[in-house]
Amino acid sequence: MSTELVVDVKKQVQAALEEVKKKTIENVFFVACGGSSALMYPSKYVIDREAKKIDAHLYSSNEFIHRNHNKLGENSLVILCSHSGNTPETVESAKFARSKGALAVSLTNVEGSPLAQASDVVLKYEWGEEANAFTTNYSVLYQLVFGVLKTIENNDKFALIEESLENLQQVHEKAAELYKGNAEDFGQMYKNENIIYTMASGANYGVAYSFAICILMEMQWIHSHAIHAGEYFHGPFEIIDQETSFIILLGLDETRHLEERALEFSKRYGKKLIVLDAADFDFTGVREEVKGYIAPLVLNYVLRTYADRLAEERNHPLSTRRYMWKVEY
Amino acid sequence: MSTELVVDVKKQVQAALEEVKKKTIENVFFVACGGSSALMYPSKYVIDREAKKIDAHLYSSNEFIHRNHNKLGENSLVILCSHSGNTPETVESAKFARSKGALAVSLTNVEGSPLAQASDVVLKYEWGEEANAFTTNYSVLYQLVFGVLKTIENNDKFALIEESLENLQQVHEKAAELYKGNAEDFGQMYKNENIIYTMASGANYGVAYSFAICILMEMQWIHSHAIHAGEYFHGPFEIIDQETSFIILLGLDETRHLEERALEFSKRYGKKLIVLDAADFDFTGVREEVKGYIAPLVLNYVLRTYADRLAEERNHPLSTRRYMWKVEY
Numbered sequence: 001m002s003t004e005l006v007v008d009v010k011k012q013v014q015a016a017l018e019e020v021k022k023k024t025i026e027n028v029f030f031v032a033c034g035g036s037s038a039l040m041y042p043s044k045y046v047i048d049r050e051a052k053k054i055d056a057h058l059y060s061s062n063e064f065i066h067r068n069h070n071k072l073g074e075n076s077l078v079i080l081c082s083h084s085g086n087t088p089e090t091v092e093s094a095k096f097a098r099s100k101g102a103l104a105v106s107l108t109n110v111e112g113s114p115l116a117q118a119s120d121v122v123l124k125y126e127w128g129e130e131a132n133a134f135t136t137n138y139s140v141l142y143q144l145v146f147g148v149l150k151t152i153e154n155n156d157k158f159a160l161i162e163e164s165l166e167n168l169q170q171v172h173e174k175a176a177e178l179y180k181g182n183a184e185d186f187g188q189m190y191k192n193e194n195i196i197y198t199m200a201s202g203a204n205y206g207v208a209y210s211f212a213i214c215i216l217m218e219m220q221w222i223h224s225h226a227i228h229a230g231e232y233f234h235g236p237f238e239i240i241d242q243e244t245s246f247i248i249l250l251g252l253d254e255t256r257h258l259e260e261r262a263l264e265f266s267k268r269y270g271k272k273l274i275v276l277d278a279a280d281f282d283f284t285g286v287r288e289e290v291k292g293y294i295a296p297l298v299l300n301y302v303l304r305t306y307a308d309r310l311a312e313e314r315n316h317p318l319s320t321r322r323y324m325w326k327v328e329y
Numbered sequence: 330m331s332t333e334l335v336v337d338v339k340k341q342v343q344a345a346l347e348e349v350k351k352k353t354i355e356n357v358f359f360v361a362c363g364g365s366s367a368l369m370y371p372s373k374y375v376i377d378r379e380a381k382k383i384d385a386h387l388y389s390s391n392e393f394i395h396r397n398h399n400k401l402g403e404n405s406l407v408i409l410c411s412h413s414g415n416t417p418e419t420v421e422s423a424k425f426a427r428s429k430g431a432l433a434v435s436l437t438n439v440e441g442s443p444l445a446q447a448s449d450v451v452l453k454y455e456w457g458e459e460a461n462a463f464t465t466n467y468s469v470l471y472q473l474v475f476g477v478l479k480t481i482e483n484n485d486k487f488a489l490i491e492e493s494l495e496n497l498q499q500v501h502e503k504a505a506e507l508y509k510g511n512a513e514d515f516g517q518m519y520k521n522e523n524i525i526y527t528m529a530s531g532a533n534y535g536v537a538y539s540f541a542i543c544i545l546m547e548m549q550w551i552h553s554h555a556i557h558a559g560e561y562f563h564g565p566f567e568i569i570d571q572e573t574s575f576i577i578l579l580g581l582d583e584t585r586h587l588e589e590r591a592l593e594f595s596k597r598y599g600k601k602l603i604v605l606d607a608a609d610f611d612f613t614g615v616r617e618e619v620k621g622y623i624a625p626l627v628l629n630y631v632l633r634t635y636a637d638r639l640a641e642e643r644n645h646p647l648s649t650r651r652y653m654w655k656v657e658y
Contacts, residue, residue: 034563213564225554234363235542
């Protein structure tokens with residue numbers, strides 16, 4: 001991978017941490033919309049488990065502004081993300097955060113974008129098939145979050161996560177190669193489905209959420225819903241039958257038991273089950289202590305290949321939209 | 330309403346607050362599953378907006394245990410709920426909370442149930458058509474939550490909410506009467522739908538979630554998903570067309586703008602829209618300052634009449650299950 005970009009990402013993260021050091025951060029707000037919000041779910045999981053003092057909250061941008069959380073203030077770090085840097089609610093959220101005295105750190109693919117301009121610190125991430133995983137959104141966010149935990153609370157996992165992320169690209173590629181046949185089968189077998197549920201828990205729930213709302217609903221116009229694997233048994237599981245399809249994710253974090261239980265039940269009463277199990281992947285280069293945190297990133301990467309195969313089989317490119325960016329809203 | 334039960338509820342809440350006073354509470358965890366979890370969403374909204382110091386977190390019971398939030402400890406108040414008091418994950422959560430030194434306060438309909446036995450304090454709520462709204466789950470939880478805010482932070486809304494809840498039953502009944510025709514139309518017009526989405530934001534999102542997973546998926550085997558009205562424009566809205574049905578809730582809280590925007594867009598591109606607008610209801614007896622917090626309770630009550638009409642038209646009683654309480658899981 002390009003050493004230059006790696007060095008650049010590390011420099012950017014260090015610059016953000018320098019700003020964090022100047023404040024007394026008591027809580028972190030993760031603020032974004034849609035897929036950019038989904039990518040923050042694992043980071044909330046990390047802070048929930050790792051932080052001794054800092055609290056983490058996650059809100060969709062417009063909810064963040066109007067809910068007006070009473071503890072948002074000068075001791076808050078607000079982490080925002082918008083790929084284009086153009087999402088109006090997220091740009092407004094950055095302004096709102098700063099008006100309350102908070103430190104606004106934004107991730108975006110577009111330097112100089114409105115979000116970049118509205119923020120105290122900007123982290124530019126890479127994107128697309130050429131980009132090395134170390135320089136992409138999930139990785140940059142993790143470097144920031146573990147960096148914050150190290151800076152404020154002396155948490156010891158920053159070096160472990162940085163080393164693991166440097167090796168992430170090869171984990172991604174090996175996992176996608178291993179599941180290549182499965183992805184092709186998925187495209188062929190599920191191309192005519194009207195509804196496909198997704199399911200996960202813990203650090204992986206955001207990946208299920210993203211696939212449901214961004215890939216299936218937005219890009220394929222297929223009905224969907226991300227079901228929390230623990231909530232499954234308290235309502236949603238009554239929907240499963242031989243005809244209803246479920247994508248079930250199994251991660252490697254502390255909630256894996258919930259996902260396994262949901263899968264076990266689904267196998268008994270359902271038939272159309274698409275299972276992605278991170279335990280199948282080769283995590284060479286990823287440190288044992290952070291595997292559970294890294295798993296959702298790999299699941300997300302592999303799922304993207306599922307999306308590609310589905311779009312191909314349905315002859316419905318992932319870029320097709322009828323409303324987004326096309327009509328007023 | 331029965332003065333005896335009202336006095337009893339108030340006594341129970343005061344007894345819980347006496348226990349709260351003995352501790353130094355820094356955060357509140359809302360822990361339950363399915364519908365019992367959904368009823369806690371408005372309370373998280375309340376704490377987010379009202380609390381100066383206390384943080385609020387909400388997790389499905391099994392996620393709560395396995396995620397193992399690092400700030401759960403002896404300065405935590407864990408509020409749990411299970412209607413039967415029998416939900417294994419929630420009973421385990423109470424034990425887990427107490428093992429960490431937290432104060433476990435549980436709501437249940439069944440005195441002496443396993444959850445009641447596993448908790449430090451038990452609040453028994455009433456249930457069913459005979460029960461006055463003041464004595465039911467949403468109301469008892471609000472009395473507890475506003476009581477905690479008063480006890481710990483001198484928040485001044487406890488008396489306002491108590492007075493408003495004492496008048497809630499009549500608000501419920503008038504609202505249901507006003508929407509009676511709409512509920513009948515809903516049952517007749519939507520009885521053959523395969524999928525019905527629900528949508529809301531802020532204090533009302535939990536009500537949309539509950540209707541989606543408990544009423545539609547669990548009790549009617551109709552596909553569903555509760556879409557956050559702010560997230561709608563970042564993925565889910567691509568699904569709407571003339572054939573796709575949406576129940577859209579409009580509350581009275583600070584996020585109402587999000588719900589209005591979602592409705593306005595949906596009107597342009599959709600046709601099958603079921604709208605429940607709390608602004609139509611007569612809130613006499615509810616104090617202006619807490620109307621936004623009370624609205625989801627009324628929306629929930631009215632939606633239950635929608636569920637009744639739908640079940641009736643579909644000849645599929647709300648009590649029908651194929652897996653829940655019937656098979657192992």
